Amino acid sequence: MTNSSPIAQDFLTRGRCETCPVVDMHGHYGPFRGIYFPSPYADGMLRAMDRAGVARVVCSSHTSLVDPERGNREMAQVIRDHPDRFLGYRAVNPNYPDQVEAEIARFPHDAGFVGFKFHPSGNCYPLTGDNYLPALEYAHQQRLIVLSHTWGASQYDSPEMLGEVAPKYPDATFIMGHSGYGEWDAAFGVARDNPNVYLDLTAAYKVAGIIERICREVGSQKALFGTDLPWFDPYYCIGCICFSHITDDERRNILHRTADRLLAPFLTGSQPPEGKQERRGSD
Amino acid sequence: MRFFDCNVGFGQPPNAAATVLRTAEELVRELDFCGVAEALVHHTAIRHESAQAGNCLVVDETADHARLHPTWAILPPQTHEFGTVHEFLADMRRHGVGALRAYPAEHRYLLNGLTFGSLFEELVPRRIPLMVGPHWAALTQLLADFPDLTVIIVGHGDWGDDRYFRPLVARYPRLHLDTSNYQTPDGIADFVGQYGHERLVYGSGFPPFQMGGALLTLARADISDEGKEAIAGENLRRLLREADP
């Protein structure tokens, strides 16, 4: 093997890298209609995380993408059970505006949620639509993270649509799920042009050469490790990062440094920004 | 682990791609980067240009690379584009081609007994592996017609396809799967626990897939070292040893 990266060597031979923890910014939870998961629940997810040295995962439950009230409640319980390992995105379903308001009202009362999960394609509702506005405004006011599914050429959540929304809410942090898969030039442009937009590598990591392009054209400090866990084995994404033609410094940025920085305000021991106490996690 | 990748290609695709390895030399460098010993190879022209071009190019361009083993596409025997079935098999022997690939979508045919009966009747006793993408309905019918055909399903995954392939794996002992896109957490361990380690073969799907994903997933799978070595290369070496065009 001519790949001389010490990080790659560690993952290959030991299964984890003690000097490079991993933070997963795009997870889910529970069974899903179209796929067999051997391990869809917390115990199995934690086993996969422990083996690969994944310190934390930020999740939205599959249920929450359909029925936010039931699904976010489920996610809140998982976070209460494992506050050091699980954080959450509170999903909103824009097809039911009263439920969006209800989820915003509940936001301060559940520990460990760092922001919102949007799945415009899954809900067949455009990311630019009015029903997302209350959640976007709340995320901006409270300096929360919004992870939105994005996909190339989607009529609901293309990279351009995220590029339209993100500059209007500069105090919110936007994570472009799957890096706008397929519409790479547009996605990278939006991430470059907007300081509050980050690229999630989930599924995108698999495309040979994409990680190198992100590091070159956007910067490794704008890319985030993600797996859709329990969909994808953390080792698959880690393997793609380890065997990309990038530096170990870039690998560290992707595997944990940027995520550490984004999550710091939500974790115990860090100083909450003024007046933002209610949004912190309780772990 | 002595990795033998069952599923890699090289050559220039028609559209822009983030990674393009035009030559076999470039592919060998990438295999070296990832510590992969050898590979079953196709030329990307096989999909994007024509089966004829791909079959020629892969033989020509891997001739100087003992670590790269060429694979060929099949076409319906009725159009005689590769001569008769026996001429095709003789050409395979002459050029050291030990495995075949089917592209029913790109090459526009139906992968069934009506179309390929005369070829598959020859492949079965010769134990020549046929690599096919995850065309579940076609595969289910094909295996019903040719239960002893040696098949490697390549590139299944994305939405973990176990509900499709497990009934086939349980029924047909000559059916194998590559691991290029088998990303399900605990998927390999769960599969091996049920069916043993003989039915999986390592593949990366490069390109378009990155080479390291499937590699690290197998290297760190929660199975025995013996199982890992088998999936990494020994199963494929055994299949190719058994194959006799």
Ligand SMILES: [Zn+2]
């Ligand atoms: Zn997701």
